[in-house]
Amino acid sequence: MSRREATLQASTADLIERIALFFETEGFSRIGGRIFGRLLLADAAMSLDGLAGDLAASKASISTETRSLERRGILERVGKPGDRRVYYQVAAELPIPTMSLRLDRWRRFSQLLEEAPADIARGSPVVRHRLDDTLQAHRYLLAEFGDALQRWHRRSASSRHPRA
Amino acid sequence: MSRREATLQASTADLIERIALFFETEGFSRIGGRIFGRLLLADAAMSLDGLAGDLAASKASISTETRSLERRGILERVGKPGDRRVYYQVAAELPIPTMSLRLDRWRRFSQLLEEAPADIARGSPVVRHRLDDTLQAHRYLLAEFGDALQRWHRRSASSRHPRA
DNA sequence: TGAAAGATTCAGTATTGCCTGAACATACTG
């Protein structure tokens, strides 16, 4: 009833493509985004060949990108007994890694400001003040957001294992 | 005591460059980042030529990038009486626009998920559940972070105009 | 041990997007 490609509904393919486009603006590669999108909408974990087939991409790219996404905690490797292929699925606690990545990125900016040699600001009170102010805002927001992330983590954990 | 280029201390130039590199990972152009960095460390607003000189970039790029940064609320245009040049400075409430930009970007992802045609998830309970879960997390975190941003806004406003 | 399946690495191509110089537009000034 279907040749190789027909596995994906048109609407699904469409959504995957939009997710991929979004991921591109977030600094991932397009294929990385497609992989993520595909797995987000996948019923079960998928093999490299499965992904390559569905996404019409080379296995080389799939291999590199899956591992890259895995390193960032977005994907997880899983195995199936009696099968030597590697399967990938979207991380269980998905929002944690994706949000953490964002946190990390902007934490890096704070660090940049903290490391700013003192002599830079020394000359000018207005610069010093601006730097201090910016840094304080970042610290505050980072802390608040980190807390929120943890709260969500706990909340979601407890809703999954409702208390005895 | 100094030819054209010597206006920037080495340590300053260095920090600007690192800021620019960071901005690049955030989806801005390198020059955009340099402009931001330069103005962040600037005593006073700067003209296009001033920026072009300091950053050793073409005036064309400076013009395009400043306007792009202005559109995103990161820079502000200011004028000086008796001078027909345009001056730029970093926005007063800097963290607001930068953080809002981030918020917007990931709000866009939530939207993607919300618009996900129902028929996509319908087939599979596991997909539907994953989508719902992800969406809820995003909503929660977006709300929390939005609140934090407002709190900071109020706090910083009141510290600037200490109550009579 | 040999063969085959699977995964990874690598060199080359193609696409993309940044940046620039030069042309152009606009607004002051005398």
Next chain:
DNA sequence: CAGTATGTTCAGGCAATACTGAATCTTTCA
């Protein structure tokens, strides 16, 4: 009005990067 200062737009060159096909490495199984 002519001339000049300032800002913007545009076509093209250049560098970075993603992606691919082919070669290579690794593991499993007969």
